[in-house]
Amino acid sequence: MVLEKRIEFGFNGYQVPTTPRATRSARRRGTFRKRVEDNQLCPFDLLATIAECQDAKKPVKAELSEEGSSGRRYVSESDLVSHAYDQNCSSKESANPENDGHSGSASVVTTSSCSKKFVTEKMVNGKSYEELGSFGSKVKLCSSGYAEFSGCKLDVKINKVNDKQNKSGKVPFVRGTDMCRVEDPMDEKPPAVVSSDGSAKSSSYVDHIPHIAPPGQDDLKVVSRDDDENSSGCTHPSTKIKSFRSVTHIGDRRKRKISASKYWKGDGHSNTDGDLKPIYRNRKNSYKRLRSQMNVPFKKRKLFYGNYVSNSDGCIRSDGISCSAEKGSNGDASGSSAKIHGEPSSVAGQQTALHSRDSHVKLRIKSFRVPELFIEIPETATVGSLKRTVMEAVTAMLGGELRVGVVLQGRKVTDDSKTLLQTGISQDKQLDALGFTLEPDSSKSAPPVFADSPDVLPRDVPEPLIRYPLLPTEVQQRVQGHSDALPDPQVTNFGNFVESDHDSAPSSTNSSIDKSTRDSKVLVAIPETTMDALAVVPAHRKSKRSEIAQRRIRRPFSVAEVEALVQAVEKLGTGRWRDVKLNAFDNAKHRTYVDLKDKWKTLVHTARISPQQRRGEPVPQELLDRVLTAHAYWSQQQTKQQLKQRPESCLLL
């Protein structure tokens, strides 16, 4: 059934091209690349403004982007490529001073100088310091994003220290003791440090990159923009169509697609809900899928949940699970104190209105009380952040190990095998006494609250800001105890660009939670129990649920990231996204090479359209110019390579 495709790998791990086209392709990219790598040369150093070259034969002004270079260089178009290698040595030295043997502290020094240069340039341009691209944005962020959480204080500190350290050649290990970082541990980025565009810049050229620990609390931002996410890509009717029409596919893909169709058909009406976009993925989504349900926008998840429970038969209706502080009346978070304790025990569904009709029992669960939430947040936090934090906690809670309990007349119904009839749930008089509980599911073996999973990048375990005791007290204590014993965050690769956090994922929580819920039933557990107990939901859905995947959250590239990307592409060229990733985004786990490639694509597009048409955080024109220049250069490079290898194609043209 499944067609097998045999792939051969060469000595270097690359697949061996088997078709003429593949061979050409490999060759096309191979040659030039190799030379660059061997020489450790940045061909872009010699880059002139190709765009200009193409029309005019006049010499082009080549302005080196690296500080310490010989400044300006004039190269004619014809010289560009050929000289690129001939001048390898000189260019290497002049253009990459940080790579010319000063070793050790080279990159650090560069970092400093580069950032200075950047600032200087901008100042000269008459722009205020705050308007600076990456740096400026960071500063702003500091005030709007996490400043409220004592982040700024540390920021400043880092800035200073960093400056000094730049000279000493060693980047300080900075760690906020009072850090309360909720961010996805993967997302580490020293805001202050990265802000200097030089940091990223230097990384491209130096191998021995100094490391620095993530300042940590760069963000409490965590909570993200659900609205953003919800509005940004959930309604794709076309997806459904796709699912149905793709029966022509074969193999696994086909199966999955069909499953999808089935699944959504089974869900009946809910299918019309654009917010529920089924996405099926491989389970082996390496680093690409480190995210988990934690990131599921609450709204979305809630919807899903609701849809789940309310099948087309309408046997059960779960009208809203009011558990948010804002919405609920339980007042779990109504207190304004920094620490909030919800009710220790998970109490029950508040009301259930039921009607018995036919042979079905109809339930209406007006609300669920969230078992327990323990939140710790700086008193300097804003109410808004508190709300978001609570939302986060709730989201995590609902996505975590929960189970539903059924209470009838004050007694818990533990025998899941009994029918409603047998338990009396179907009787009207009993219905009033029926309740549901959401409770921690201790049956799950691993009490995976955080930090306990060593396999989850222990170094990234942040000082938790939010603690979600998914289990009763002992776990909670464990969690707290652990906080004090948090291992020192290790140094992280500072040289490489580290992602920006200001708009980091809502996933705030941490990977442990993520992990705990990643491949689990999250949304499944509860409904399953319900189904079991009430036997109303068709069983077939059960098997498909594990395949549900979530679209990744949208995480706009920050200016600093763009800077790093541009930097890397200038050096490596387009078409080597893996290298770009490794080179400049090694620490930004959520940026895949595909992401980078896509971003470059959009950057090129952005650079071409008028500033008025651009949206989102404005990218400094300087960067866009570099984008166009680099793009033009590498495009031409590619073309030349092709012509070299297939002169016959010239004839065709």
Next chain:
DNA sequence: ATTAGGG
């Protein structure tokens, strides 16, 4: 696993 492009 990567790369290239369309959606």
Next chain:
DNA sequence: CCCTAAT
């Protein structure tokens, strides 16, 4: 960002 096809 996602999805696919081709590498």
